Amino acid sequence: MHSVSVQNLSLKFGAAEVLKNLNLDVEEGEFIVLLGPSGCGKSTLLNCLAGLLELSEGQIHIKGKNVTWAEPSERGIGMVFQSYALYPQMTVRGNLSFGLKIAKLPKEEIEKRVQRASEILQIGPLLDRKPGALSGGQRQRVAIGRALVRDVDVFLFDEPLSNLDAKLRSELRVELKRLHNRLKNTMIYVTHDQIEALTLADRIAIMRGGIIQQLDAPQTIYNRPSNLFVAGFIGSPAMNFIKGTTVGGGKAFKFGDVTLNLVGYEGGAIMDRPKAIIGLRPEHLAIVDEAVPGLTIPAVVEIDEPMGADSLVWLEAEGKQISVRVPVEHRPVAGTKVHLKVDIAKSSLFDETSELRI
Amino acid sequence: MMLIVLGVFVCGTIWTVLFSFTNIKILPIFTPKEWIDGFVGLANYRRLFNTDRWMSCPAITHIGMADWRFTCTGALPNMVTYAVLSIAIAVSLGFLLAVLMDQKIRAEGVFRTIYLYPFALSFVVTGHVWAWIMSPEYGLQASMRQLGWDSFSFGWIADRKMVMYAIVIAGIWQGTGFVMALMLAGLRGIDEDIWKASKVDGIPAWRTYIQIVIPMMKPVLVTIFVIVTSGAVRIYDLVVAITDGGPGISSDVPSRYIYQNFSANLGQSLSASTVMLVAMAIVLIPWIRMEFGKKSQA
Structure with missing residues (x-):
């Protein structure tokens, strides 16, 4: 009952x-x-x-x-x-x-x-x-x-x-x-x-x-x-959304010149979708120095907002604003070129037309 | 501008009070000497309260408050009758109307306008209309008798004992809409969550009104009380338009008394004014204390 x-x-x-x-x-x-x-x-x-x-x-x-x-x-x-x-x-x-x-x-x-x-x-x-x-x-x-x-x-x-x-x-x-x-x-x-x-x-x-x-x-x-x-x-600061396409039978997400490997994504059948959105939480991204093909997004540091324990860093990648949460002692200097490491298992993929999670 | 207003109000009031203790007969130029020469103490007041037209209470020593009005006659008791009845009836009727209006009725604006409309009219105009309606020769009584109801009788306006009640009817007709508008504003000011909480608590609507909402409306109620009572204290035009103090002087009121005695009997007129001033102060001072004393505490 x-x-x-x-x-x-x-x-x-x-x-x-x-x-x-x-x-x-x-x-x-x-x-x-x-x-x-x-x-x-x-x-x-x-x-x-x-x-x-x-x-x-x-x-x-x-x-x-x-x-x-x-x-x-x-x-x-x-x-x-x-x-x-x-x-x-x-x-x-x-x-x-x-x-x-x-x-x-x-x-x-x-x-x-x-x-x-x-x-x-x-x-x-x-x-x-x-x-x-x-x-x-x-x-x-x-x-x-x-x-x-x-x-x-x-x-x-x-x-x-x-x-x-x-x-x-x-x-x-x-x-x-x-x-x-x-x-x-x-x-x-x-x-x-x-x-x-x-x-x-x-x-x-x-x-x-x-x-x-x-x-x-x-x-x-x-x-x-x-x-x-x-x-x-849900989530503050809000999730980053990047529009792109899924290719290779749902094996990869592509936007601009960047390709992200989708192996390890936890969700339904991805398939090839011409209009898809990947959602990345600021705390599930990490700033790294070296590019890893299929796992990182090249980006340029713009500003950062220290919030006490950690800091919210805003970067630009492929003309898009992306926020990343980093420990406050690891704040990068504005203008530096870095790479963002994506944790695919913790990311969310959405179909842009139906707006539903894949 | 402020100074002129203050001067007229404060000086005029002080002047009135001061000269009510003298035996002057014409408007004097104020000099301390003139005031001291004419000083007669409370003689004007003693004479005023011995004047039957102002107040006459043949049996005041052995009666209670309940039937005071029926024994006392004169301008002052008339005013008290009018004040007590109009505050009691206008406030309860106004509250009842406001509660009915608050039930999310259709065309609320239309009803509000209808109820508030009398307030927009002059007492002189409505007074004359009420004089016709209540006149035994032309008004309600005559119409009902023409319709065949021969025993119908409504002659309060010509009855020395009842004439004040006839005036009260007109006054209430005029004032209730305004009371209702204020009450409605007060009711609308009550947090809607209070109503929800009382519903969840299982409190019947009438008990919520009486035990929760009315106590919350205290500031509005005090304001209404002050407005209605001060209106009653200075009542003049309604009486002049309906009865002009008649029959005889049985519906005389203080304002009219003062006006009529002003040239012939200035000292007494001034002391009557002072009595009205005191009556007004009794009404206003608690209100002022409540309205403005609160802020200094907070």
Whole structure:
């Protein structure tokens, strides 16, 4: 039994189709991240799961129960919002317990749950304060607590860390991971931040235009993106794309005067394609002094961007800009002619017409 | 420019307050000597509150606040009646309309314009129209009787006890749309995530309005309170257009009282002005403290 199961979900606002025939099965205890650029439908999908938007078509099951038409409060979900959405005139305790009071839970039970949540999230000392007197990180903890006290099966997070500054964000990210390890609830998390997605997720669903482009473990998404969009979206600095052709029955990739040997490529049948694209991550390229036929690309160093531990070097090869990540002590001097060594096993080939991975 | 404005406001106000303690009869040239010579202390105020036209409360000693209005008559109690009723009714009605408008209805702009339209009209114009509508000879009562409903009776405008309520009806008709517009702006200012959170928490919509949204709208509510109440304190044109203070003087209000006494009874007029000033200050000072005191704390 899936924890959350979405079948053929479609959502239309007038003529605009925001979600298109979407399917998603989430296992019990899984941490799923919905990742994509703004307007891709990821928050909309989360709101549909929460019951805050009515579907045009399709069904949603949570814990085997059909909740397609159930009220948000009856779905066994808790939700955390980007703007925290705390009730400003109530204390933290009031915020945590208000929903439970409405649900007419016995007083001792409410008290027990509030205590447990405040212990897990370490907000005990804040219980009698109002949200206005809390910092952003504390407010978001309270918001998580409000979902926690509901004792639900599934947690929904709508960009919960986006309003925090960078330092707090990484702190809370780790805390969220710890929380997931401890509670082992199913969590569905929306973000546009790929670092959050890569660090937190068991599986990432990359979305664009109301369609899930790829649903896989973070490492698979990173190493074997299923299409050009996913390849370009994941990874920072972004993947280098070079247009060319595959020749020799799929044995080599050719662009300009450069030929790269494709033996050892991990993927499908390459064949001869007149229009192909090779994707090379900056960290999978190395700067070497000597050319090796079929394995290196001659290039000229243009500029470099030191980023602390390593440095991003921009080179020009065959009229194209290519970035390479090197340890900061190995920065080459601008203007030098070098060669870029390609790791074919870690590269990605795409068909330019279909934009799909080969 | 600033200086002129400041001069007129501040000096005019101080002048009014100072000369309300003197026995002057004509507009004086201000000299300290003249003021000291004419100084009579609180005599004007004592006389003012002994004037039935201003306020007369035959039984004020042994009644509660509840039926105060029914015992007290005169310009000041009339104003209080008008203020209390218009704030209570216009605010609750305005809130109700704003909530209805907030339900993502069709043609919201049309409704908003309709509700806000009375506010764009002058009190003098609408006052005359309301005078016709409520007039027993020409208005609603006459029309209903012509239609055959002989026992229909709506003569508040000619009834000494009810005339203030007739004026309140007109005032509410005029002001509710504006209250609604402000309330709607306040409702729209509430973070949509608050609504989502309350739905996930299973809180019924009416409870969300009462326990979460209304407390969040406190700044808007205070602003509305100040605008409606200060409008009630200085009410003049509506009364003049509908009843001109009648029947008799039963719908007289402070502004009209001051205006009518200005030439004959300057000292008393000034002290009445000061009473209005105090009433206005009671309304405005908490608001000013809330609006501007907040920033210095933050």
